[in-house]
Amino acid sequence: MNIHEYQAKELFEKFGVAIPRGISARTMAEFEPALSALAADGPIIVKSQIHAGGRGKGTFTDGFKGGVKFAKTKAEALEFANRMFNNTLVTAQTGPAGRKVHAIYFTEACDIKKEYYLAILLDRASSRPVIVASTEGGVEIEKVAHETPEKIFKVIVDPAIGLMGYHARELAFKLGLKGDEFKNCVKLIIALYKMYWKTDASMVEVNPLITTPTGKVLALDAKVSFDDNALFRRPEILALRDLNEEDPKEIEASKYNLSYIALDGNIACLVNGAGLAMSTMDIIKYYGGSPANFLDVGGGASKDQVQAAFKIILTDPNVKGILVNIFGGIMDCNTVATGVVAAARDLGLKIPLVVRLEGNNVAAGKKTLSESGLTIHSADTMADAAQKIVKLVA
Amino acid sequence: MSIIVTSETRVLVQGITGEFGGRHTKLSLDYGTKIVAGVTPGKGGQFFEHGTHKVPIFNTAKEAIAITGATVSAVFVPPPFAADAILEGVDAGLDLIVAITEGIPVRHMVQVKRAMLGRKTRLIGPNCPGIVTPGTGKDSVGGCRIGIAPGYIHKKGHVGVVSRSGTLTYEAVYQLTSNGIGQSTCVGIGGDPVNGTSHLDVIKMFNDDPETWGIIVIGEIGGNAEVEAARWIKANCKKPVAGFIAGATAPAGRRMGHAGAIVGGADDTAAAKIAAFKECGIEVAVTPSDMADALIRAAKAKGVKLA
Helix, strand or coil, X not given: CECCHHHHHHHHHHHCCCCXXXXXXXXXXXXXXXXXXXXXXXXXXXXXXXXXXXXXXXXXXXXXXXXXEEECCHHHHHHHHHHHCCCEEECCCCCCXXXXXXXXEEEECCCCCEEEEEEEEEECCCCEEEEXXXXXXXXXXXXXXXXXXXXXXXXXXXXXXXXXXXXXXXHHHHCCXXXXXXXXHHHXXXXXXXXXXXXXXXXXXXXXXXXXXXXXXXXXXXXXXXXXXXXXXXXXXHCCXXXXXXXXXXXXXXXXXXXXXXXXXXXXXXXXXXXXXXXXXXXXXXXXXXXCEEEECCCXXXXXXXXXXXXXXXXCCCCCXXXXXXXXXXXXXXXXXXXXXXXXXXXXXXXXXXXXXXECCHHHHHHHHHCCCCCCEEECCHHHHHXXXXXXXX | CCCCCCCCCEEEEECCCCHHHHHHHHHHHHHCCEEEEEECCCCCCCEEEXXXXXXXXXXXXXXXXXXXXXXXXXXXXXXXXXXXXXXXXXXXXXXXXXXXXXXCCHHHHHHHHXXXXXXXXXXXXXXXXXXXXXXXXXXXXXXEEEECCXXXXXXXXXXXXXXXXXXXXXXXXXXXXXXXXXXXXXXXXXXXXCCCCCHHHHHHHHHHCCCCCEEEEEEECCCCHHHHHHHHHHHHCCXXXXXXXXXXXXXXXXXXXXXXXXXXXXXXXXXXXXXXHHHCCCEECCCHHHHHHHHHHHHHHHCCCCC
C-alpha cells in the first residue's frame, strides 16, 4: 500500500525524522489557514499530492505546468494551490490519463547546501533490511547505481539486534558529513529505521535528503509503501489508504478476494494462480494481442467469485474479448464452467469468450460449456486459447 | 530416488483441524502420504479421521514428534500465527517445514529466517504449493504429497521441477506427464520475497540426485534468484535445463498477485532474466505451453534421455 507524501511526512514527524515545516490541505477552504500557520515570510513550496513520481516535471491537463511549484509569497502559493487542486496531473509515471489532485502540501522552502539519497528496504538476497545512502541525491537512484556504483553505500541490519549506532555513523561518515550535520544525520537515520520497522513499511525513500547552511539535515521528500500482508496488525496505517488513488475496479475486486490489476489492452483475462495469470498476459502478447488486465481468482474460486470477476472485467470499456484460463488442480473445473456460463448469461455477454479448462473434472466442465447454448470457444492449451482470442478480437 | 522427501517420509500437519489444512490432509492421505500426526493447540488427544485413517492430534509439535517420529511438517496455519508455527517446528527439531500459508507479514519472515540460522531445519515456502515426490501407483499414488498440489497429474520419473508459482508448476508437470515424461520431485518454493529455500538450493539437490535427468526452472519478475541459479547452472550443471519466466508484460512497480512479483529495477524484469537464462545455456520456453517441449529440446541437444 502506498501513501501520500504529506502522510509520510506526518509519520516522519511522529518518529522524530526531521522535515521542513509543512501543512496539508484537503479542501480549498483549508488553504489559507494552512498558509497562515507557516512562517510569516519567506518562500513556500506548493506540492500536488498524488501517488506517482515525477510531479515536478508533470503538466496538468488544462496546460498548467508543474505539480510542485516554488512560490515567492503566500499569495502566489495560494494561486498555485488553486490551479492544482481538483486538476488532473500527468507525469511520466501516471500514464496519459493522469491523476486528480485531492490534496495540497505546503512546506516552507529551505536553503539547500547539498542533496543526498537515503532509503530503507528489504534486501532480498540476505532477507534483511538494508539502508541505502548516496552522495548523489535528487536524481534517479537506479541511474546512480548503474553509472557510479561507488557512490552508493549500504548497511545490512541484523533483524535480531536491530539498527545499532555504528550502522548509522558508518553511513554518515561515508556521506562525508561532519559536526552538526553528522550528528543530525545519525539521529535521522536512527529515527527513520525505527519508523520503517515499527510500521511494517516495505520501503522508505528520502530523495533528496538535504543539509542546510545551518547544519540541519532534513527529509525534503518522502516516499513510503507498506507490506500489504501486515496491514491487519497496523490499523493506523490502513487508515491512510486513499481510495481516490486506486482503480475502482481494483477496489471492487479486492472485496471478492480477487487480485486484479488494470492494464491498457483489450483482451481481458481470468485465471487461477498469480504465476499462471502473469504468463497468460505474456502469451496473449506473444501471439500479437494486448492484455486488458491481470486477474487471479485464487486457488479455490467459487461461482460467485467468477461472476464478480466477469462483472469487473466488463466495466472496462476497452475490453473486446475475454480469455478464461483455469488449471483446476484441486478446484473443480465444472464449478468454474458453471460460474462462467451463469455470468455470461446474466450479463448478456456480447464479446468473444475463449475458455481453456484443464485438470480436475475437466470433462464435465467442458460439457457444461458446450451445452450452455452460448457461444463459448473452447481451447485445449494456453497457446491454442491465446491464438483463438487474439484472432477473435482482431 | 528423489530429493527432500520420499514415500517413506513421516509428516505432521500444523493446522490440521482448519478447513484448508483438513481438506488437503485428506487429499494427501488418499495419495498415500504418511501423515502421522496433526498439531492444533488445545485439541491434543483428538483424532483427524478420514476413511480408514485415524491421525492423532497433539497440542505441541514436540509431543507429536516424540510419539509419531514425524520429521517433516506442513504448515496450514493462518498468516498471523504462521511464523509462530514455523518456529515451533524448528525448535522441535524437524528436518523440513513446508509452509503453505499465504499472506505472512514480510517482517515475520525476516525474523523467522534469522532465527533459523545455524539450525538444521530446512524451510520451503511460505506461500507455496508444497512438494510432491510421485509414487508408482495409478495417477502416481503412493508418493509423498505435502501441500496443495494436485497429486494425480504427476507421474514417477526423472525430471525435477522447481517453481515460485503453483499453477505454473502444475502446467509444467501436466505437460511432462502428457508427453510420457515422469518427475523425480516437484518443488514449489513460493511467491514471497523472503522464503526458506531458493531456486538454487533446489537445483543443487537435483544436480546431485542421480535419478534426476533433467530440470525445469520456472521463475517470475522480482528479485534476482533466477539469475543466481542460472549462473550456477552454467558453471556446474551438466544436465539439460529448461526455463520459463512469467511477467514479461507486467507493468513496473505493481505487485502481480505474488508479494514478491514486483519489478523494482532493470535487473529483475522478465527480459533481464530470460537473457540471463539464454546466456547460461538454459533452453527458454517461449510460452508457458512450451515448457515440456523446451526441456525435450534441451535433452535432445545434450543426447540425454528424460524417460
